[in-house]
Amino acid sequence: MAEGHRSGCPINLSLEVFGDKWSLLILRDMIFGGRRHFRELLTKSDEGIASNILASRMKRLVETGMLTKADDPSHKQKAIYSLTEASIQLVPIMAALGTWGTRWLDVSEELSIRARLLTDGGEELWDRFMEELRAEQLGKKITPAPDGKSVRERLQEAYLEVVAAQQAS
């Protein structure tokens, strides 16, 4: 019984799909970083994921329906990965993880500003972000944000402001 056995508990089954650390970090980078190519996910990883781990996790994420893979029309011989409705709906889980980590752990200011904004924005902001991800990754038509900036752009701007302030001080 060293490996245990499966149960039909939704928490347990969710963890079987994306509950290893690297899978969730890959999905984080696709959701918040907008990364869609293998090479970007590899070279821009804050945690320095190894290419064999990235390859095995991407394969499994496609198999479990969390990602789709297609030829990139703009780059010959390059594959482009897309989030699915299932992985887009991880936004509230990512927000809850970010809220908890920012409250309890020794996070860095620049890497936690996005979590703080997501916490403060609440469900309304998460819903808006998920709509934008559906437009970007699934081709769904949506009405643009009133101020013309996407949620990801706003999160990214806040991140760059913190980094700039750190470099100036």
Add this chain to the structure above:
Amino acid sequence: MAEGHRSGCPINLSLEVFGDKWSLLILRDMIFGGRRHFRELLTKSDEGIASNILASRMKRLVETGMLTKADDPSHKQKAIYSLTEASIQLVPIMAALGTWGTRWLDVSEELSIRARLLTDGGEELWDRFMEELRAEQLGKKITPAPDGKSVRERLQEAYLEVVAAQQAS
């Protein structure tokens, strides 16, 4: 670089604390099942956790401040484990995981009824549940629920009703 390196991202740091599957399942059983002794966690585990894995994860959860361990005044030679404020605040993450799993995976009816009730109850129910956990595990005084039933009792009753209906059909 096979192991990668750390980053100060709150999602990454959170996963380092409780992001292995077994740690989160142990915390689930303590939160929703009210289990506080090693033996209960071992023998009642729906996933059949192995005792060496349970022992190593309990040790680490104490070290990272997610649990405390004390002598049980009512059982000689037995240790009792308590949740901490940090692990009690996992309730919204557990609820988000349960919501997602129930929506996307092939969960069993009896093991998902609690997740459905938590989803439907929203933040108000999670806050009430966390208050009850603080009373039970941290000795905090709270006002009893108006109907005299705790959130865990209500979740447990719903679970037993589904099991009874399945056995009758």
